[in-house]
Every structure is written in C-alpha cells, then in structure tokens.
Amino acid sequence: MLTLTATAAPEGKGSAAGSKDVTAAQVNGTWECKLNSLQVWALGKGKLQILFEGTYEYKSPQGPMANTGQGSGIATIEGDTAIFRPEGAEEGCKITMKFTGGKLIVKQEGECGFGNHVYAEGTYKKTSSKKPTFDQDR
Template sequence: MNNWIIKSTLLSLLLVYSALGFTGTHRDSVSKEEVNGTFIMHFPAPHNDLANTLKVQALGGGKINVSFKLIYPYMVNGELQANTGELSGVARIKGDTAIYSSSEFGQCTITITFIKPGMLSVKQEGSDADCGFGHNVYADGTYYKK
C-alpha cells in the first residue's frame, strides 16, 4: 500500500511540474517578442500587492539588457518597511538561458531561464551584498510577463 501511495504521489508531482512548464529540457532559442517586456514576481500575503520587477530588452548578438527593481518587505511595529535593490546590465543569452555576472560588490551571477512565453525563472548565486542589494533582497523566483 505504501509503495502505491509513493508512486502515485511522484506521478502527480511530475504531472504538475510538467504542466507548469518546468521540464528538464531547454529550448534552442527564444523569440525577441518573448524576451522583451516587463516581468513581475508578486510576494505572498500579506504583501501580495508588492512585487519585484524585471525589465528585459533584446539587444541582438546574444545579448539582452536586464534591469531589476527588487524589494524585501517586512513589518515593524505594524508599519510596512522595505529593503531595496537595483541592478542593470547586459546579460549573455544562449538558447533560453541568459546569464548576468558581476564582481563589483562580490561574485554575483544571475541566471534567467525563459521557461515558456510569459514566464521566466531567476536564480541568484551570491549574497544580497554580493549583488549590491539591501539586506535580504534577492532576485530569485518565478516572474510573469505584465
């Protein structure tokens, strides 16, 4: 019985994972229309009216311009506070994956994967300080086209 539960749970997770576009395969290319635009990542409640923003512009020649406006919302004595971070620069794109790297503040690498039209994933390697962001500010997450 336990074996059946484990197998059915794994199958369910695989189906959900695939339905959301998170497959292990990468695409050979993405269109300019898919890349260009503003992408947002909303925070969970109670801050779901706040969002991190990423603007992307294809430059050609395997390059894109990226511009992040990020926040870390928190409450102090019932008042909303936020730490912030901004990052702008040129990332190299190959297939569906773009990589921005900087050592201005420390080693910071941000990988952007265009999962499917209207949806991308951001993975930050390096601390908030390494990327020049405020305390607890990170770019990580799934962003959706505005």
Template sequence: MRKTYLLLATFFFASVSAFAQMSKKEMENLKTAQYAGKYSYDNGEGYGEGEVIVYPESDSTILFYIQLQAGEPSYNMGDLCGRVTLTDGKGIFEFKSDYADEGCKWSMNFADNKLVIEIIDEQYECGFGYGVYADGNYNRKSNAIPEYFVDFTDTKQYFKKLKLEK
C-alpha cells in the first residue's frame, strides 16, 4: 500500500513539474514571443543609457527587467523587474513600493522592433536613483528569448523562477 502511495505521489509531482515547464518551442509559439529580446537606448554624450530584457510569460503577459543609468553629473542608476499584460503590443505597468508615497506608472508600446516607454503618472517613484527615468525609445538589439538577466548585484535571475505578484 505504501509503495502505491509513493508511486502515485511521484507520478503526481512529475506531472505537475512537467506541466509547469514550458518547452522552448512552446514559448516561441506564444503571442508575446514576438516582443521577446533585448532593447536598449543610449542618449550619448554621457547622458545615460538603458536596457530592457523582455520574456514572454503567456499569450498575453510578458516579464521584463529594466536597467537604467543616468549620466553626468550624478551617474545614478536603477533597475526593476515586472509583469505587463499586452493587448496589440501595448500595456501599462504600475508599481508601488512599500517605502514610496507614490508609485510609478508607464505605458509600454512595442512596434517596428522598438519599445517606447512613456511615463503616465507625474508622481514617479519607481525606486530608481535621482534623475533616472524609464521613458524613452528603446531599439531592439536581439529577438532571442532570454532565460535570465543579470541584476546590478551581478546575480543571475531566471525568469521562470521569478516570484512576481499577479
């Protein structure tokens, strides 16, 4: 009897873990896979740069990691990971941290191998350094589906293992 329970439990957990893992081919077939990859901008002249890494989570959602650096004179930086629901390549990202009075809210628009981020709410507190903003025109540098990103602490963060609130 004990062997039967052990066998059933093993089968159950193997089925659940197989179901939770999506194959690369299945990921490529997601509607949001067309937006996957790496986008970046560089204002030049030392005024700042940014990068957004986009991962298709489902047919309607993406996960992203944004890393930004302001240029002279402060050289502040910021990074953030989040989830956005997309409709026709457009979505709204909202985030409010526990330590900020306000939050941040921006639109994301994917078109023609570009990502345009525009701030929606003037009360912009994303937890970035002073003078660091996400808005801008990001050009696509890669359309490969990323498995991970490397954050500011040089730690590999795998998209499949991220625990983000829905």
C-alpha cells in the first residue's frame, strides 16, 4: 500500500498491482474539468482528503439555470488510483480517480447525491498545487 506524505517520494516505483505509485506532490492541489473541481490533499498512510464541487448548466424557459452539488470525505489510494465515496452518499456510489500523465481521470458509478445531472466523471487538469481550503479550514 502507498503511503503519501507531504514530501515527494521517488517516482517510478511500481506497486504490487503493477500500477505506478504517485507522490503527494503529483496529487495535491485543485483539479478542474469543465465546471467541476476536485480538491485533493494527501494525508499520509494511503489516505486523501477530497472535496468535489460540480455544476450542470442548462437552458430553461426562464433563462439559463444550473444545478450544483458537492461531496467530501476521505479516499484511499493505492498506486496511482484512489477510491472515494463522499460522506453520506448512497452505498452504490463509487468514484475512481486515476492520476496519470499529469491528468486525473475520474469515473463515477452509481448515484452520489450531487444533484440532478451533476456527476464527477471526466478528465481533470491540475490548476493549482496549493493546499486547498476544506470546510473545516474555513
């Protein structure tokens, strides 16, 4: 199992599953995809703190509208892949986050309670390496 800390570990080591380990420096920060953002911070011992904020925009007879949602909690990471289920989400919710080639590829299974048509799935680009502000930090 990968232990992430605030300091970077050597790159290129493979985990037992054959996936490439990622360092805290590679995962930490804010990642964006269209109108969605994922804030990620390595806590060590294979755990990541996560905050997802998503938006679905659409047109209505009254004009432009949007549904928004968010989810937060702790993900477990092994190699380059983290598994996340937001606090309070349904049992069938599973968000898989794969850090690869400077991108974050996110797949969502099940309903995660983000709101109508709000999903975490997509390919995210890192927009900041600064430590994100999580709700308990505000």
